[in-house]
Amino acid sequence: MTDRHVLVVGIDGVRLDLLPQVDTPHLDTIADAGFLAPIEIDAGTPTMSGPCWTTIVTGVGVARHGVWGNRFDGNRLEVFPDFTTRLAAERGRRTYAVGGWEPLFLARQGGPVFRAPSRLGYLAPRADTPQAWEECDEGVAAEAARVLGSGEELHASFVYLGAVDETAHFLGCGAEYRAAIENADRRLGRLLKGLDERPGRHGEQWTVIVVTDHGHRDEGGHGGDSDLERTAWVAARGPGLPAGRVPRGLRHVDVAAQVYLSLGIELDSHWTLDGTGFAGTA
16 A cells, blocks of 8 residues: 655745746746645635634634634634644544744644644744744754654654745845745755655655745735735645646645545545645646
8 A cells, every 4th residue: 555645834925926036946846746826815814824824734714713813812723623633633643743933833822723743843933033033944944854854654744934924024025035935945845855865765655735824015014905915825746636737726725635635535524624625627
């Protein structure tokens, strides 16, 4: 039986319209082997990291998971858990989540989103500055590449990179923002290298999904309803995702659904997900 695995890399706040202007060879490799497609954030979902990331990793919208902002009080994550927690608790799968944004990983502000993966990592930025976030993401990527490349059994993993978003908030979407996107792509390359170097990886089949949560206004900032803020994207490659077939009409809720499908798990009716995976409309 084929050994199936999924890696989801979340890069916060990357504008789709600027990707052609930056050097992202590792993201391009994923898109060339599969697809890169836009996502329009659902109407009624605030264009903020909390609601969008929670939707991405749970497979249900804000009305169900209950995260409406960057505070997570009043959430329903015990009913609609993230995919790393659900796979570990309900399917006995080995899962991993790592990153540097507190509400995703620590029990503060009503969080965390990642409640109980098999393995959890958290590396805090030393300060709330673009450079400190770059250093944090560098540590996250190094740790994730080490874990992914160790040969440890991991069926589904989530790696969060936040420096691009923080750079836009502080400096807008100019040259520094574009450089931050390129830095994130280099870190993505380290993760892919970790997968390539896994000992005993013969027979493993990996689905790799890279996704962003929202866009940014030119001056930096989000939370509104402009096209720049409401446009996100997802890129993916792996078994069952033919190169060049770009699905249309994808939503953030499809990401978690595709994680399960890529692991060979049918979408159980009792999970009541809002997403259906990456079939879309060609």
